[in-house]
Amino acid sequence: MEVNCLTLHDLINPRQSRLDFAIEDGENAQKENIFVDRSRMAPKTPIKNEPIDLSKQKIFTPERNPITPVKLVDRQQAEPWTPTANLKILISAASPDIRDREKKKGLFRPIENKDDVFTDSLQLDVLGDSAVDEFEKQRPSRKQKSLGLLCQKFLARYPSYPLSTEKTTISLDEVAVSLGVERRRIYDIVNVLESLRLVSRVAKNQYGWHGRHSLPRTLRDLQRLGEEQKYEEQMAHLQQKELDLMDYKFGEQKKDGCPDSQDHQLLDFSEPDYPSSSANSRKDKSLRIMSQKFVMLFLVSKTKIVTLDVAAKILIEESQDTPDHSKFKTKVRRLYDIANVLTSLALIKKVHVTEERGRKPAFKWIGPVDFSSSDEELVDVSASVLPELKRETYGHIQFCAKQKLARHGSFNSVQASEKIQRKVNSEPSSPYREKQGPGGYSLEIGSLAAVYRQKIGDKSQGEALASQRVMPPSSCLDTSAPFPGLSVDSAYRVNPLGHQVVSVAPMDMQAFSAQNGVSGQGGLPLASAASDAESLKPALLAGQPLVYVPSPSLFMLCGSLQEGPSPGPGAERDSRGPEVTVAEQSTPPSVQKRLGEERKPQEEEEPATKRQSRDCEDGPFSLVMSKKPSDSTDVAAPKAVGNRGSAPHEDIHVDGQLPAAKEVSGKATAPCLISSEWGNTSRNTEIEKPVKENESAKEPSLLQYLYVQSPAGLNGFNVLLPGTQTPHAVGPPSGQLPPLGVPCMVLPSPTLGPFPVLYSPTMPGPVSSAPSALPSTGPVNFGLPGLGSTAHLLIGPPTMVNPKSSALPSADPQLHGPCSLNLSPVMSRSHSVIQPESPVYGGHSVSVVKLQQSPVPVTPKSTRRTHRETFFKTPGSLGDPVLRRRERNQSRNTSSAQRRLEIPSSGAD
DNA sequence: CTCTCCCGCCACCCG
DNA sequence: CGGGTGGCGGGAGAG
Numbered sequence: 001m002e003v004n005c006l007t008l009h010d011l012i013n014p015r016q017s018r019l020d021f022a023i024e025d026g027e028n029a030q031k032e033n034i035f036v037d038r039s040r041m042a043p044k045t046p047i048k049n050e051p052i053d054l055s056k057q058k059i060f061t062p063e064r065n066p067i068t069p070v071k072l073v074d075r076q077q078a079e080p081w082t083p084t085a086n087l088k089i090l091i092s093a094a095s096p097d098i099r100d101r102e103k104k105k106g107l108f109r110p111i112e113n114k115d116d117v118f119t120d121s122l123q124l125d126v127l128g129d130s131a132v133d134e135f136e137k138q139r140p141s142r143k144q145k146s147l148g149l150l151c152q153k154f155l156a157r158y159p160s161y162p163l164s165t166e167k168t169t170i171s172l173d174e175v176a177v178s179l180g181v182e183r184r185r186i187y188d189i190v191n192v193l194e195s196l197r198l199v200s201r202v203a204k205n206q207y208g209w210h211g212r213h214s215l216p217r218t219l220r221d222l223q224r225l226g227e228e229q230k231y232e233e234q235m236a237h238l239q240q241k242e243l244d245l246m247d248y249k250f251g252e253q254k255k256d257g258c259p260d261s262q263d264h265q266l267l268d269f270s271e272p273d274y275p276s277s278s279a280n281s282r283k284d285k286s287l288r289i290m291s292q293k294f295v296m297l298f299l300v301s302k303t304k305i306v307t308l309d310v311a312a313k314i315l316i317e318e319s320q321d322t323p324d325h326s327k328f329k330t331k332v333r334r335l336y337d338i339a340n341v342l343t344s345l346a347l348i349k350k351v352h353v354t355e356e357r358g359r360k361p362a363f364k365w366i367g368p369v370d371f372s373s374s375d376e377e378l379v380d381v382s383a384s385v386l387p388e389l390k391r392e393t394y395g396h397i398q399f400c401a402k403q404k405l406a407r408h409g410s411f412n413s414v415q416a417s418e419k420i421q422r423k424v425n426s427e428p429s430s431p432y433r434e435k436q437g438p439g440g441y442s443l444e445i446g447s448l449a450a451v452y453r454q455k456i457g458d459k460s461q462g463e464a465l466a467s468q469r470v471m472p473p474s475s476c477l478d479t480s481a482p483f484p485g486l487s488v489d490s491a492y493r494v495n496p497l498g499h500q501v502v503s504v505a506p507m508d509m510q511a512f513s514a515q516n517g518v519s520g521q522g523g524l525p526l527a528s529a530a531s532d533a534e535s536l537k538p539a540l541l542a543g544q545p546l547v548y549v550p551s552p553s554l555f556m557l558c559g560s561l562q563e564g565p566s567p568g569p570g571a572e573r574d575s576r577g578p579e580v581t582v583a584e585q586s587t588p589p590s591v592q593k594r595l596g597e598e599r600k601p602q603e604e605e606e607p608a609t610k611r612q613s614r615d616c617e618d619g620p621f622s623l624v625m626s627k628k629p630s631d632s633t634d635v636a637a638p639k640a641v642g643n644r645g646s647a648p649h650e651d652i653h654v655d656g657q658l659p660a661a662k663e664v665s666g667k668a669t670a671p672c673l674i675s676s677e678w679g680n681t682s683r684n685t686e687i688e689k690p691v692k693e694n695e696s697a698k699e700p701s702l703l704q705y706l707y708v709q710s711p712a713g714l715n716g717f718n719v720l721l722p723g724t725q726t727p728h729a730v731g732p733p734s735g736q737l738p739p740l741g742v743p744c745m746v747l748p749s750p751t752l753g754p755f756p757v758l759y760s761p762t763m764p765g766p767v768s769s770a771p772s773a774l775p776s777t778g779p780v781n782f783g784l785p786g787l788g789s790t791a792h793l794l795i796g797p798p799t800m801v802n803p804k805s806s807a808l809p810s811a812d813p814q815l816h817g818p819c820s821l822n823l824s825p826v827m828s829r830s831h832s833v834i835q836p837e838s839p840v841y842g843g844h845s846v847s848v849v850k851l852q853q854s855p856v857p858v859t860p861k862s863t864r865r866t867h868r869e870t871f872f873k874t875p876g877s878l879g880d881p882v883l884r885r886r887e888r889n890q891s892r893n894t895s896s897a898q899r900r901l902e903i904p905s906s907g908a909d
Numbered sequence: 910c911t912c913t914c915c916c917g918c919c920a921c922c923c924g
Numbered sequence: 925c926g927g928g929t930g931g932c933g934g935g936a937g938a939g
Contacts, residue, residue, distance in 0.1 A: 142937050145915065172928090184917070187930055204923090204928060286931070308912095330932060336914055361912065 148340035151189045153179050155344055158209045168209035169202060188287065192341035195291035219299060220371030226296030231314065235297060238310045290315055290331075291338045298348060298365035307353050307362040308335050339363050 143149070154175060158168055172190065176183040190207055193199045197218045202208045226232070293315060297306045312331035342348045347367035352359040 142913090142915070147914075182917075183928085184930070185915090187928090191930080326933075332912090333914060333933075334931085336912090340914085358911095 146340060147185065147188060147337055148344050150179060150181055150185055151192075151341045151344035154186070154189050158211065160212045162209060162211040162213075164213075170199060170207040170209050172205045172207065188337050189341055191287040192291045192338050193345075195288040196295065196345070198345075216368060216371050219295065219368065222292055222296045223299035223371060225292075226300035229296070231293075231297050232300040232302070234314050234317075235301060235306070235310050238313050287334060287338065290334055291342075293318070294335060294338050295342070295347070298363070298367075299369075301365070304365035304369070305351060305353060305362050306365075307360045308332050308339075309360060311335055 157175070157178075158170070159166075162168055170190070172183055172186050176186045179186070190199055190201075194201065194207070197210060197214050198212060199207045199209050294306070294311055297311055297314065298304055309328075309332070312328050312335055315331050315335075316327055339348060339350070342363070343350065345367070347365065348363040349366050351362050351364045353362040354360075
């Protein structure tokens with residue numbers, strides 16, 4: 001039957017040779033999630049291109065019809081409109097608001113997009129083939145169906161930090177339906193989440209959502225296990241071997257300590273709340289185990305970069321499988337699956353390590369590194385911690401301040417933002433995933449724990465903040481001084497939003513400027529445009545570089561930055577650059593050496609200073625934070641900082657220092673952070689342009705957010721800084737954003753994970769005005785209290801993608817709109833703002849926001865989970881895929897349509 | 910070509 | 925036995 005159907009389809013739609021039920025496919029829905037514009041997105045549905053599973057098609061039930069509509073276009077007869085379709089239409093009609101938003105924002109709304117798309121598709125159908133064709137053109141790519149995207153959608157449904165009181169139960173069937181995917185895919189996601197204890201199985205088909213509260217603890221545990229297993233050593237060995245030999249030899253590598261059986265070592269997934277079904281039944285959950293092991297590798301890695309081949313080899317060894325190539329391939333596939341989920345969680349980002357053999361796919365840990373504080377929730381920013389931060393290698397800034405930010409950043413928001421950006425960035429064609437250059441993550445600046453800022457030349461602030469200052473590259477400081485005023489604590493944990501601003505010593509600033517200039521920018525004016533007046537202002541002060549210590553989310557950003565350094569000068573940075581950096585970090589000594597060699601030439605060319613900046617990836621700053629993720633105890637102690645675990649992912653720049661990095665085998669590594677591309681060229685022109693383009697209108701004073709775009713070369717790292725608290729600013733997607741031209745650097749500390757630094761070298765004049773107000777005294781909170789105060793950083797896709805700047809620019813524009821939207825309102829709390837996609841975020845952000853302002857920690861509540869869910873559930877998505885098995889069960893899902901209706905309301909608000 | 914990784918067959922396992 | 929799980933790897937999209 002199916003076959004026949006296919007045939008028919010094909011006939012009907014030549015282009016879709018495969019069948020397109022795609023529309024129906026949940027996957028499409030995923031695609032939808034992607035930022036692609038609706039217009040673009042629309043295609044998804046109809047187009048479908050993918051081979052859809054016949055099975056799915058079979059499955060089609062009325063519920064899925066949503067999809068059908070698309071087909072309708074093609075071959076309506078095949079699937080008559082279903083009530084669902086009609087419903088969708090009605091809904092859409094009913095909720096113009098939503099549409100508008102979407103249109104405006106476009107970006108948000110993953111699932112909804114589907115609907116929209118769907119609707120559109122329907123309309124299109126009506127319209128005619130031409131429309132369809134367009135869709136096809138736009139049709140979502142495979143990437144849109146990616147597990148990572150799906151995972152984001154999944155995560156969007158639940159609050160990152162649910163209230164303890166709230167228990168969220170996840171119905172796999174329901175989720176599968178709502179996300180429009182087969183349940184099998186949900187298993188993949190859930191298994192990974194379970195490995196991190198974000199969820200636990202409650203019963204058949206039922207999982208309990210725990211959120212990220214315990215993530216720090218889990219990570220800490222994993223880190224400990226990893227250490228026990230001596231993964232670090234194993235990795236080092238493997239890396240070297242690889243260098244030597246391509247093929248894998250397993251066996252030898254294992255080291256002493258690590259016996260293969262790591263399975264045992266794995267954490268227990270079960271959770272208190274939900275009695276886990278104890279799942280360990282079966283095979284074990286290899287995916288779960290693999291996931292934990294994979295995470296362990298990052299946690300024990302100094303560089304925080306793990307290449308897939310190394311990870312696969314280690315896993316194979318442990319499993320004692322015969323190291324055949326097929327095994328290896330399979331492991332790698334699984335690792336990708338895991339990596340996609342982890343990426344969605346903002347724990348890792350993709351990077352490439354350049355080795356002799358060539359580039360190797362790898363992932364860099366961008367999640368929290370410091371688990372010293374054992375638990376999740378509280379973030380303690382003890383002053384003591386701060387000292388830890390140290391600069392390392394190249395001159396990078398040292399952070400004196402440290403805090404344990406929360407390990408919990410507002411990931412959701414991050415995720416959401418990521419989605420958004422992706423959407424924005426991603427064009428149908430462009431890969432939105434991590435790879436995509438343009439795509440980026442958006443982070444909430446709010447998460448930043450502290451901001452350091454300094455005016456160039458102006459010491460006053462520096463003095464004030466003396467304790468906390470950023471050191472110039474060469475110098476290292478340890479500031480033990482806690483942020484003045486900062487009481488991060490619990491609030492942070494809950495919401496990373498609380499930001500503190502620290503002024504940077506003038507000297508430092510100068511250094512920066514120098515660097516920047518050196519870096520190639522020709523000199524960036526370091527001025528940062530920030531609106532001082534507002535909470536944010538501080539950060540934005542013009543002329544002052546700002547350093548933020550962000551929360552985990554920031555980390556993510558940072559990570560991304562690192563990754564994708566854009567070419568300084570031009571947009572183009574060769575791909576190599578970034579890679580190199582990574583390589584340095586991650587790669588074994590030998591490799592690093594090579595890298596170093598490679599760079600040498602560059603170095604020669606560039607002045608030392610320049611180099612540094614470059615090294616940093618062009619980032620004006622490089623931060624070095626060393627932190628070790630050692631045991632909790634260690635954590636407490638500030639000192640150890642740099643050593644152990646911390647690896648400067650960003651070492652990249654450091655040419656000379658690379659050697660240190662080598663240490664891979666050894667524990668100590670010199671971490672360097674690099675900023676990415678921003679540094680040089682990017683900053684001005686590139687970055688600004690995009691912004692300007694979109695938001696030429698930006699109002700300096702008014703600007704609430706500083707929007708920094710990554711240079712073309714970058715992966716599209718964009719930073720939004722909320723200059724002002726005004727919520728509205730956030731809200732308006734497009735124009736409002738005051739994407740200042742201000743370039744912001746976000747520096748994550750590899751080791752510290754928690755302390756990414758955000759730096760904005762220069763600010764546009766206008767912008768600056770507003771911001772100026774920062775109280776020099778101390779840390780300032782960026783975020784506004786509830787609103788959009790939170791700044792968002794948009795980071796390009798994790799992967800390095802591109803050298804080509806071109807993409808970025810284009811992306812930017814889109815981003816702006818969406819970003820703005822997402823940023824403020826969504827995140828903040830204003831739920832209303834949030835779109836379907838954002839809903840989740842909204843929840844988080846909300847909490848976060850609160851935190852910022854009020855000392856009281858805000859708990860992220862899932863204020864709206866329910867709603868969210870509804871949001872996400874799109875009827876359309878339902879359709880497809882799922883079904884097979886589920887058909888039976890699934891009747892429940894149908895309700896989604898109604899839910900959708902709700903969505904608008906919520907969103908609208 | 911390589912890198913990704915979607916997709917879904919089909920084996921486990923549990924009730 | 926049926927159904928939930930999820931290992932596994934073919935094969936194709938993307939670069």
